[in-house]
Amino acid sequence: MNEQRVAVVTGGAGAIGSAIVARLQEAGHRTVVLDRTGDVVCDLSSATSTRAAAAEVLDRYGRCDVFVHCAGYLDPMPLESLDLNRWRALMAVNVEAALWLVQAFAPGMAARGFGRVILISSDGQWFPPSAAFLPYVTSKAALLGVMRALAVTYGEDGIAVSAVAPGHTDTPAARAVVAEGALEASIASQVLKRALTPEDTAHAVAFLASDGAAAMTGQVLVADAGAFMR
Known part of the structure; x- marks a missing residue:
């Protein structure tokens, strides 16, 4: 490539996000962390703050070639205790922020005839670990519906839109909200009996961001050691 590609990673200050940033840097990208702390500070629960952060990225870095939405807000709420404001905050971070950022970055990608949008989903959507994980x-x-719709929307512009669905990954954030023994139970349910690490997700993201994935769009890579097979 003639110019260094710029990769913007939301949630890039977290365990999985920072692993993604490191892997993309190794692959030659100039990375931008968009998070509560990072290269561009942003409150992803606010559409105003998210749009302002997108404008700052384009002003400071000139472009976004690869956009990775890794930010994930996990707020356990079973149906009987569902709170509207908490629900909306979670949806704003996990889903809506991705839309505002793609809305800002896609025109430049289309103008250059190249772009990668990679959304971090979860294998938990196929078998929820508990009722509390409803939101x-x-x-x-x-996010997978968003992925497919955007893949169709931007295909003619050379923008590939895909997703990675990690399994239960051993991170400080996960350990703070899941029940004791949940990680061990997850490993027992996997075909490959090993703890999943942030790097497992990062390698899948780096592949989707690479020229080696040029023919892939509208697809989800499940990186969960065989807990769910599709």
């Missing part, structure tokens, strides 16, 4: 599972399933 999170819903948001991650919604």
